[in-house]
Amino acid sequence: MDKLPKIALPTILLIIVAIILVSKSAIVIGSGEAGVLYKTFGEGVVIDEPPLGEGFHLVAPWNKVFIYEVRQQEVFEKMKVLSSNGLDIQLDASAWFQPRFQDLGRLHQEKGDQYKERILLPAIRSAARSVVGRYTPEDLYSTKRDAIQNEIFEETKRIVEDQYIQLNEVLVRDVTLPATIKDAIERKLKQEQESLEYEFRLVSADKEAQRQRIEAQGKADANRILSASLTDKILQDKGIEATLKLSESPNAKVVVVGSGDSGLPLILGNN
Template sequence: MLLIIIGALLLLASKTIDNPNLVFAKFASPIRKVAIVLIVLGVSSSTIKQIDAGEVGVQSVFGKVSDRTLSSGLNFTNPLASITVFDAKTQNYTMSAVHDEGDKEGDDAIRVLTADGLEVVVDLTVLYRILPSQAPTILKEIGPDYKDKVVRPITRTMIRDNAVYYDAVALYSLKRNEFQTRIYKDIESNFKKRGLVLEQLLIRNINLPNSVKQTIESKINAEQDAQKMQFVLLKEKQEAERKRVEAQGIADYQKILSTGLSDKQLQYESIIAQKEIAKSPNTKVIIMGNKSTPIILGNN
């Protein structure tokens, strides 16, 4: 548009000085040619608009938004139209308690009240994109700053509305996936009404109050101590059972000895033992027995 305006001004100037009586009349023709070139370039640049890959353009002429979208590539447009370009790729919006980690500086985490009246801090990332066909509607009804007008407030509101159905500890542990699924459905339906597609919802962190954390840690320590005690008791029980079996085995052995060995068998075992002693080169033992027991002397 600027080139067209400059060209028009130069064309007007060339007509003004195109007078034989003027000293500058000889410059009228060159200025006219330059003006025509500028007007042609201006019209060409205004009627041809390049849209980059992953983007979509929307035309508006004097405030009236066109229903036709401009896809990626070169598009012929009204030279008087204003083009608003939307990013159609996947975008993310992060709300975090860590400084400079989220889209807004400082602590931007979501603080919610749970069913048991405790305040829980939620860090969240929303992955979303716009529907290209809905870009004109977004421009008319929301504007190009849909991130701050739709994504942020709807996400924070849906999380607060659903957190009241869960206790803090359940929200932190057992019910976390259920909570994420629930808020995903609510946010998805609200986004869809406004031309946005929710791709994924990531609960990055849930911070509990310090008092609740200490309670959980105490409970975990108590459970670990209980499991340790159960292990000790089981080990003692197994040891007691081992000793009982060992004692029973000894008792059974003694019973067999007292009832099952005859005099001849005992005499035989005695002879075997004496024979082994007699084979030893260092034997200096004299074994005195009854009449049937021999006396064994060592070699030395």
């Protein structure tokens, strides 16, 4: 067997080392992700340059890349809070958020990859306790829930706006009241609804009575005007017109002119 050339062994070793170095240096960042570069022999976390975007990257093998998800995410939280009158309320909420891309290096340096547990969730709890503490259970059960949700969002956003987190929305999924309080509120709402319905019926009946009075008054005024305009002469003329029309009928009859009490014709036959 022929011996390998003297240069072959070092070449093979160099190729192996190069493959190892490339494999250690090659970084692939997936869709919706970004990388924070850490320079071991430099300034550490790189914060004055944009994060590494999606795709293939080559970095020095002694450096590190920390990958973060930068698209919108959702976090859920169940918490117990107190209403304005001190009652325990269970609140289920979720938040839509994402780390701010341009501040990803600072987020990694100051907060770390556990920023959701360290920053976001405590902020949601604090905001929820503060907001719910200003409302009664009746408010939480009614249509004011949307207003409460908006207030929690605004207060949470104010807390995290300087923490390199972009808060997109806070959603109140469910509000659970003590059973006795819930039943009492439902009874009260039912009574209020029945009272409103009764008042509506009274108003409707009053309007109908007013309509009937106006209609009756109109008819009475019309009859009074008509009666005032009907003189004896007009009545006699109307009677004569009606008698003439009857006399033109083909049916046999006897008409006596001027024999009535008022001088109107009399019809004596109708065969």
